[in-house]
Amino acid sequence: MNILVYINSSNHLAKSALEAVTYAKKIGGTITVVATGSVDDATLGTLGEYGAQKVLVDRSVATEDSQQVTRLIAKAAESTGAELIVFSHDLVAKAVAPRLSVRLKAGLVSGAVDVPNASGQVKVNVFSGKAFGFVEVKSAKKIISLLPNSFQPEKTGSACPVEAFDGAAGTAVIKVVETKMPEGEIPLPEAELVVSAGRGLKGPENWGIVEDLAKALGAATACSRPVADIGWRPHHEHVGQTGVAIRPNLYIAAGISGAIQHLAGVNGSKVIVVINTDPEAPFFKAADYGVVGDAFDVLPKLTEAVKKFRSTPH
Amino acid sequence: MKILVCISKSPDTTSKIAFTDGNKQFDENGVQYIVNPYDEWYALVRGLELKETLGGNLTIITVGNAADEAIIRKALAIGADDAVRIDADPKDAYFTAIQIAEYAKSNGFDLILTGKETINYNGSQVAGMIAEAMDLPFVSLATKLDINGTTARMEQEIVGGVQVVEANLPLVVSCAKGMAEQRIPNMRGIMAARTKPLTVVAPSATEELTAYAEYGLPAPKSAVKMIDPNNMDELVALLHNEAKVI
Numbered sequence: 001m002n003i004l005v006y007i008n009s010s011n012h013l014a015k016s017a018l019e020a021v022t023y024a025k026k027i028g029g030t031i032t033v034v035a036t037g038s039v040d041d042a043t044l045g046t047l048g049e050y051g052a053q054k055v056l057v058d059r060s061v062a063t064e065d066s067q068q069v070t071r072l073i074a075k076a077a078e079s080t081g082a083e084l085i086v087f088s089h090d091l092v093a094k095a096v097a098p099r100l101s102v103r104l105k106a107g108l109v110s111g112a113v114d115v116p117n118a119s120g121q122v123k124v125n126v127f128s129g130k131a132f133g134f135v136e137v138k139s140a141k142k143i144i145s146l147l148p149n150s151f152q153p154e155k156t157g158s159a160c161p162v163e164a165f166d167g168a169a170g171t172a173v174i175k176v177v178e179t180k181m182p183e184g185e186i187p188l189p190e191a192e193l194v195v196s197a198g199r200g201l202k203g204p205e206n207w208g209i210v211e212d213l214a215k216a217l218g219a220a221t222a223c224s225r226p227v228a229d230i231g232w233r234p235h236h237e238h239v240g241q242t243g244v245a246i247r248p249n250l251y252i253a254a255g256i257s258g259a260i261q262h263l264a265g266v267n268g269s270k271v272i273v274v275i276n277t278d279p280e281a282p283f284f285k286a287a288d289y290g291v292v293g294d295a296f297d298v299l300p301k302l303t304e305a306v307k308k309f310r311s312t313p314h
Numbered sequence: 315m316k317i318l319v320c321i322s323k324s325p326d327t328t329s330k331i332a333f334t335d336g337n338k339q340f341d342e343n344g345v346q347y348i349v350n351p352y353d354e355w356y357a358l359v360r361g362l363e364l365k366e367t368l369g370g371n372l373t374i375i376t377v378g379n380a381a382d383e384a385i386i387r388k389a390l391a392i393g394a395d396d397a398v399r400i401d402a403d404p405k406d407a408y409f410t411a412i413q414i415a416e417y418a419k420s421n422g423f424d425l426i427l428t429g430k431e432t433i434n435y436n437g438s439q440v441a442g443m444i445a446e447a448m449d450l451p452f453v454s455l456a457t458k459l460d461i462n463g464t465t466a467r468m469e470q471e472i473v474g475g476v477q478v479v480e481a482n483l484p485l486v487v488s489c490a491k492g493m494a495e496q497r498i499p500n501m502r503g504i505m506a507a508r509t510k511p512l513t514v515v516a517p518s519a520t521e522e523l524t525a526y527a528e529y530g531l532p533a534p535k536s537a538v539k540m541i542d543p544n545n546m547d548e549l550v551a552l553l554h555n556e557a558k559v560i
């Protein structure tokens with residue numbers, strides 16, 4: 001089978017790009033990568049180590065313009081005879097993969113968490129992670145958008161050739177007019193460790209103890225919905241069914257009750273630690289480790305313990 | 315300004331999720347349907363705010379059966395002017411998007427808004443598919459949207475920050491948190507909704523490209539391990555040695 005993997009990386013190859021190529025390799029076939037973004041040829045060539053046979057790159061395409069990216073991928077799909085196109089399920093994929101599905105009449109599976117099973121069905125999370133489903137794709141051509149952090153990148157080969165490719169993508173009609181990048185914050189959707197707090201923290205002035213722990217761990221910060229709604233924390237930190245869905249390796253929740261809508265956005269976390277004064281808080285049922293205690297007392301103690309751990313070699 | 319807001323039904327966020335028919339069907343027993351929160355709170359309310367400042371008309375559209383008229387009336391009560399229901403089971407995202415695109419093509423909308431995803435299938439597919447079927451530009455997961463003349467200015471969250479983008483109308487936008495605040499319909503709105511126009515349109519012939527073959531529920535979590543609040547060294551050691559996450 002001919003598989004085409006789309007990747008879009010600006011400074012370095014994102015882990016999610018390596019995951020997507022590894023995923024294609026696990027499915028098996030002839031793997032071509034089509035790339036946009038500013039990563040240099042030598043770096044793109046290292047995708048060969050993860051299973052790519054060839055990388056086609058068109059750096060003139062504006063990734064914010066989903067029509068341009070769609071034209072590029074459609075042309076690359078045609079020239080490589082791709083029967084399957086793989087994305088990592090990120091912002092660009094969410095704009096481009098549905099377009100490509102219509103353009104190629106190829107059924108789209110969004111947020112795949114596994115390779116297709118023996119019947120060709122692909123597992124995805126549904127109902128905000130409360131259940132899973134197996135999607136059957138009825139069309140001959142197929143598109144799979146892989147949920148980040150579902151597969152670890154695996155090196156199996158050596159560097160591959162990189163070729164310039166003219167995607168005939170037309171002109172961009174969507175323009176980036178400004179980019180705001182706050183310094184020193186760890187972006188939440190990509191974070192492997194997350195420290196989160198809720199209404200139990202009582203006010204925005206108390207977030208120092210949350211940030212201290214996050215800093216000691218190298219973690220991103222998150223919060224429950226009411227905390228973002230009352231303006232204690234910025235909206236982009238709101239996790240849950242109606243905020244961001246995250247799947248870090250470690251999620252530490254302090255002063256969050258664990259309402260069903262909150263759990264729906266964090267239940268993909270590998271390990272959950274809950275700190276709450278109320279031993280009956282529903283969050284404990286979803287936790288791996290629980291601490292019944294006052295966040296104002298426990299968080300600083302945990303921060304000290306993490307600092308001690310980090311300062312000794314392991 | 316003519317605005318079209320696509321709404322979908324979704325089970326109430328507290329619904330117990332279960333399946334029937336050998337795990338092939340979602341069990342609707344006892345499930346209360348609501349307007350998908352992303353469609354209602356962000357797409358619809360931002361659409362209404364734009365209509366209120368710029369003038370014009372806001373139409374809501376859904377692909378669904380007669381039973382879905384309850385969510386249509388809710389959206390009308392919040393403030394939409396009129397509604398369209400394409401009389402079909404929304405089989406998959408492709409089928410749904412093509413139905414909406416077919417209707418929208420012949421009705422000249424300046425702006426088509428959707429929520430960023432539904433909370434039942436979480437696909438984030440319909441808006442991009444509508445855009446492609448209509449050959450329109452599309453901005454996904456916008457957290458802000460302003461219109462100045464024929465130009466739309468939007469913000470999107472990117473890894474590590476925010477990007478501000480511009481595009482000309484007509485345009486398709488999927489809406490995420492940050493766009494607007496939830497509006498609770500008042501009594502007048504609820505009364506007015508009863509008489510607002512609702513057009514039922516026959517579906518166009520379209521196939522579907524995907525189907526759910528089977529569902530399942532995740533294995534229950536093993537019991538939580540409780541740690542003494544005065545022994546955070548133990549928690550750190552467990553996270554390192556047992557859970558292997560730090």
Ligand SMILES: Cc1cc2nc3c(=O)[nH]c(=O)nc-3n(C[C@H](O)[C@H](O)[C@H](O)COP(=O)(O)OP(=O)(O)OC[C@H]3O[C@@H](n4cnc5c(N)ncnc54)[C@H](O)[C@@H]3O)c2cc1C
Nearest residue numbers: 198199200224225240241242255256257259261262277295
């Ligand atoms: C349609 C819909 C969608 C929703 N979507 C989301 C969503 O996406 N994300 C989300 O988070 N919520 C969502 N909610 C809201 C959700 O139902 C809960 O109301 C919310 O998650 C509660 O936030 P909380 O846990 O911070 O606050 P609370 O429920 O008030 O809980 C505070 C917790 O802190 C504990 N506590 C108090 N003091 C301390 C202390 N000193 N130390 C330690 N613990 C302490 C308390 O015991 C309690 O458990 C949604 C609701 C609806 C209806």
